[in-house]
Amino acid sequence: MDRxxxxxxxxxxxxxxxxxxxxxxxxxxxxxxxxxxxxAPRAVAAPSAEALDSWLVxxxxxxxxxxxxxxELGTGVSTALRQIVAEELDVPLERxxxxxxxxxxxxxxxxxxxxxxxxRGGAQLRRAAAExxxxxxxxxxxxxxxxxxxLEIADGVVSVAGNASNRLTFGALIGGGRFERTxxxxxxxxxPAAYKVVGRPVPRAEIxxxxxxxxxxxxxxxxxxxxHGRVVRPPRLGATLESIDExxxxxxxxxxxxxxxxxxxxxxxxxxxxxxxxxxxLHARWxxxxxxxxxxxxxxxxxxxxxxxxxxxxxxxxxxxxxxxARPVRATYRWPFQLHASIGPSCAxxxxxxxxxxxxxxxxxxxxxxxPIAALLGMSSEKVRVVFTEGSGCYGHNxxxxxxxxxxxLSQAVGRPVRVQWSREDEHAWxxxxxxxxxxxxxxxxxxxxxxxxxxxxxxxTHGARPTRDPATLVAGALAxxxxxxxxFFSGGGERNARTTYALPxxxxxxxxxxxxxxxxxxxxxxxxxxxxxxxxxxxDELATAAGIDPIExxxxxxSDPRALAVIDxxxxxxxxxPRTSSPTRSGVSSAGxxxxxxxxxxxxxxxxxxxxxxxDVDVRLDTGSVRVRRVCVAHDxxxxxxxxxxxxxxxxxxxxxxxxxxxxxxxxxxxxVTGVDWNGYPILRFSEIPEAIDIELIDRPDQPSVGAGEAAxxxxxxxxxxxxxxxxxxxxxxVPFTADRxxxxxxA
Amino acid sequence: xxxxxxxxxRIRVNGADHEVSAEPDTPLxxxxxxxLSLNGPKFGCGLGQCGSCTVHxxxxxxxxxxxxxxxxxxxxxxxxxGLGTPERPHPLQQAFIDEQAAQCGYCINGMIMRAAALLAxxxxxxxxxxxxxxxxxxxxxxxHMRIVRAIERAAAGGTASPTGREG
Numbered sequence: 001m002d003r004x005x006x007x008x009x010x011x012x013x014x015x016x017x018x019x020x021x022x023x024x025x026x027x028x029x030x031x032x033x034x035x036x037x038x039x040a041p042r043a044v045a046a047p048s049a050e051a052l053d054s055w056l057v058x059x060x061x062x063x064x065x066x067x068x069x070x071x072e073l074g075t076g077v078s079t080a081l082r083q084i085v086a087e088e089l090d091v092p093l094e095r096x097x098x099x100x101x102x103x104x105x106x107x108x109x110x111x112x113x114x115x116x117x118x119x120r121g122g123a124q125l126r127r128a129a130a131e132x133x134x135x136x137x138x139x140x141x142x143x144x145x146x147x148x149x150x151l152e153i154a155d156g157v158v159s160v161a162g163n164a165s166n167r168l169t170f171g172a173l174i175g176g177g178r179f180e181r182t183x184x185x186x187x188x189x190x191x192p193a194a195y196k197v198v199g200r201p202v203p204r205a206e207i208x209x210x211x212x213x214x215x216x217x218x219x220x221x222x223x224x225x226x227x228h229g230r231v232v233r234p235p236r237l238g239a240t241l242e243s244i245d246e247x248x249x250x251x252x253x254x255x256x257x258x259x260x261x262x263x264x265x266x267x268x269x270x271x272x273x274x275x276x277x278x279x280x281x282l283h284a285r286w287x288x289x290x291x292x293x294x295x296x297x298x299x300x301x302x303x304x305x306x307x308x309x310x311x312x313x314x315x316x317x318x319x320x321x322x323x324x325x326a327r328p329v330r331a332t333y334r335w336p337f338q339l340h341a342s343i344g345p346s347c348a349x350x351x352x353x354x355x356x357x358x359x360x361x362x363x364x365x366x367x368x369x370x371x372p373i374a375a376l377l378g379m380s381s382e383k384v385r386v387v388f389t390e391g392s393g394c395y396g397h398n399x400x401x402x403x404x405x406x407x408x409x410l411s412q413a414v415g416r417p418v419r420v421q422w423s424r425e426d427e428h429a430w431x432x433x434x435x436x437x438x439x440x441x442x443x444x445x446x447x448x449x450x451x452x453x454x455x456x457x458x459x460x461x462t463h464g465a466r467p468t469r470d471p472a473t474l475v476a477g478a479l480a481x482x483x484x485x486x487x488x489f490f491s492g493g494g495e496r497n498a499r500t501t502y503a504l505p506x507x508x509x510x511x512x513x514x515x516x517x518x519x520x521x522x523x524x525x526x527x528x529x530x531x532x533x534x535x536x537x538x539x540x541d542e543l544a545t546a547a548g549i550d551p552i553e554x555x556x557x558x559x560s561d562p563r564a565l566a567v568i569d570x571x572x573x574x575x576x577x578x579p580r581t582s583s584p585t586r587s588g589v590s591s592a593g594x595x596x597x598x599x600x601x602x603x604x605x606x607x608x609x610x611x612x613x614x615x616x617d618v619d620v621r622l623d624t625g626s627v628r629v630r631r632v633c634v635a636h637d638x639x640x641x642x643x644x645x646x647x648x649x650x651x652x653x654x655x656x657x658x659x660x661x662x663x664x665x666x667x668x669x670x671x672x673x674v675t676g677v678d679w680n681g682y683p684i685l686r687f688s689e690i691p692e693a694i695d696i697e698l699i700d701r702p703d704q705p706s707v708g709a710g711e712a713a714x715x716x717x718x719x720x721x722x723x724x725x726x727x728x729x730x731x732x733x734x735x736v737p738f739t740a741d742r743x744x745x746x747x748x749a
Numbered sequence: 750x751x752x753x754x755x756x757x758x759r760i761r762v763n764g765a766d767h768e769v770s771a772e773p774d775t776p777l778x779x780x781x782x783x784x785l786s787l788n789g790p791k792f793g794c795g796l797g798q799c800g801s802c803t804v805h806x807x808x809x810x811x812x813x814x815x816x817x818x819x820x821x822x823x824x825x826x827x828x829x830x831g832l833g834t835p836e837r838p839h840p841l842q843q844a845f846i847d848e849q850a851a852q853c854g855y856c857i858n859g860m861i862m863r864a865a866a867l868l869a870x871x872x873x874x875x876x877x878x879x880x881x882x883x884x885x886x887x888x889x890x891x892x893h894m895r896i897v898r899a900i901e902r903a904a905a906g907g908t909a910s911p912t913g914r915e916g
Contacts, residue, residue: 074855075852203846203849207845208846209835210857211846211861212789212834213788213790213858214830214834219788220788271771271775273775273779343791343799343855343856343889344853344855391853392855393852393855393890424794424796646849652892652895655891656893657889657890660891679794679798686884687881687884687897688881690893690894690897691894694894
């Protein structure tokens with residue numbers, strides 16, 4: 001029996017390659033598994049989603065190797081996906097080897113974005129595992145001459161019911177062979193009531209390595225003959241390179257090359273410290289015309305740059321309802337540019353040869369990065385392989401793709417493998433930023449506590465500028481070509497949660513895209529959802545105040561979805577919410593000069609995904625204006641829970657990061673460049689500022705599909721904080737971040 | 750290529766003596782990572798602002814990104830790898846595993862090294878002691894609550910802190 005084919009062989013070849021290429025550790029610790037496949041290497045073939053063999057391979061050693069397009073970005077998703085496969089295939093978790101995000105080895109499951117890995121990626125893996133289980137049953141039935149209906153599967157062993165000694169292991173059935181099956185989607189999947197692995201708080205597989213220094217991040221890759229590169233950036237994209245004295249760096253010890261292509265400039269040296277010194281020393285003179293507005297003019301500039309509008313949602317006649325309202329309420333909210341701000345600046349390793357290239361990157365889309373890198377290198381896409389290797393926390397479209405392009409260009413320049421590590425300044429100044437947003441809201445409430453009118457208008461640059469086939473969508477490509485980076489405007493990003501899920505009789509929700517703004521923006525965790533929810537959920541609170549009605553009660557009047565009501569009830573009950581008809585309640589104990597307040601917010605992420613309600617308790621110091629979040633209570637429903645502890649970890653992380661974004665974070669820039677280029681210039685939340693408790697209630701819905709949890713819990717937090725500050729002080733803060741200076745100014749206004 | 754650095758510097762790392770060739774002002778971090786293949790300490794800022802590169806020098810936490818390799822000659826350097834391994838983790842590493850106190854985990858080297866130095870000095874720190882000791886280290890994933898719980902767990906001899914897990 002020879003079931004071998006190119007894709008199996010290619011994997012063995014790859015696993016063998018990994019052992020040779022990567023020195024000092026094994027990229028895939030169970031590379032020995034490849035031996036059990038017992039096949040000779042051959043050319044690599046692209047795996048297709050329809051072929052079962054693309055998804056998993058079972059070795060003679062009983063190991064199951066899963067080839068996943070979705071990747072681990074630090075959220076624990078690779079553990080959750082492993083649970084889904086182990087459950088459906090009936091193999092122990094420990095027996096699964098995980099290969100992820102390789103443009104030539106794994107199925108293209110789309111980018112790892114938008115909290116879609118468990119929902120969509122997990123569903124694909126579940127179907128594949130169920131199909132494999134079905135094939136194994138059929139094979140065992142034939143081998144044992146017993147109808148499949150009389151067979152049982154447990155722990156990777158098929159046995160005859162009532163005769164456990166009559167059995168075959170998965171490895172004995174197929175070890176090293178191929179399933180040769182197209183995924184029909186008709187293989188039976190388990191009912192959630194039968195789950196033994198899904199739903200359990202399984203510890204994450206990579207954490208022991210992460211706490212002992214053994215886990216391999218892209219920053220830790222070392223290839224034989226590898227050199228160290230650094231980039232030398234202009235003040236901003238579009239700047240002109242007036243002069244460059246390449247000799248100023250080339251003469252330094254260890255420097256191999258000062259590379260230049262258009263306005264892309266980088267240095268390559270034998271040792272990392274030599275590359276750092278060369279980049280610092282290189283004399284380059286740039287001119288950048290002042291194009292950025294003064295901070296005070298940012299939002300009016302947005303309005304002047306918007307050339308079109310899009311009605312996101314509409315019901316009734318909001319304008320007429322507003323006109324006839326006795327006391328319409330209006331408010332303007334502002335959100336700044338923010339950073340992903342990973343603790344590890346972006347890093348990549350590229351090995352570009354004359355006729356092929358391999359790029360190791362923490363990209364969210366290995367498959368999607370192939371085309372622009374190939375175009376940048378002047379190669380055909382078949383010659384370029386992108387291998388995902390985990391990086392520092394991702395939180396969206398950060399610098400991972402761009403640094404991969406930097407490494408590719410520098411490796412091509414020297415014909416050897418090059419590792420490029422961005423500096424902290426490179427990261428802060430050059431990662432794509434989360435967009436600023438401006439909101440103008442108007443609405444009214446009637447005497448019965450019903451919202452009668454609601455209008456929303458928002459102005460924002462794009463929330464999505466992912467690499468396309470055009471290499472100029474990568475910074476190196478844009479610099480090399482002398483073009484502005486960026487692709488088409490992605491209106492769906494800024495409009496995420498623009499429209500609320502409240503049933504409103506008269507509403508008009510309008511977005512105003514700012515098509516080009518001289519700061520490069522893209523997707524930051526939640527895209528427009530945290531910003532939109534800040535405006536919407538603050539404004540609901542303002543309407544409740546205007547009507548003298550409890551803010552939770554007002555929301556209830558416009559919600560009928562029982563899952564929405566359940567998270568709201570759970571959060572309110574858990575926090576001990578006392579209904580109120582006016583704010584500030586100042587009900588908490590107030591010590592001298594400190595006011596305590598409590599705020600509420602509710603969001604269903606992206607209107608169809610996870611339900612989250614949050615109650616936030618704050619202290620506001622009246623003398624300084626400083627705000628401290630004391631306690632956060634979250635109720636969360638994301639359908640069937642795969643890993644409750646992983647989910648809690650994600651919720652805690654969302655809450656802390658959202659507090660940080662709300663209280664502290666704004667990108668600083670002058671007329672030509674980003675100026676907040678270190679942790680002093682862009683401060684984030686510190687240990688002394690974390691809440692005393694984040695109290696989480698998980699609502700498990702085994703009868704509902706799992707939806708993502710990577711972003712949802714961020715969305716209600718900013719408004720809940722704003723509403724708590726209002727409850728504490730009677731002062732409404734409508735511009736993020738709520739720094740002490742800004743709150744103090746509001747208190748004194 | 751131009752001339753290579755000439756200085757030979759003797760350093761003691763995780764109990765073993767090494768001779769490394771590097772210019773004296775080379776950041777200790779680059780020597781640990783690139784010469785000794787110790788990947789525990791991480792490059793975060795190169796400015797001494799975030800703590801992800803933290804190692805122990807004679808028992809005290811130091812930012813290896815702003816410490817010259819020549820400054821640790823003759824001193825005892827301990828990295829995350831020197832504390833324990835996945836098979837035989839240090840109690841603090843075990844506590845981080847027990848509390849699942851990592852998301853991306855990039856900052857965790859600094860968290861564990863700083864916390865280990867704290868516990869060596871103050872075996873039963875208060876929560877405020879922990880917050881104040883850890884305040885100089887940055888985490889972006891928002892794993893702070895779990896990191897604090899892990900330190901409390903290690904201080905309590907490996908059992909969950911009395912306040913327990915929220916929720």
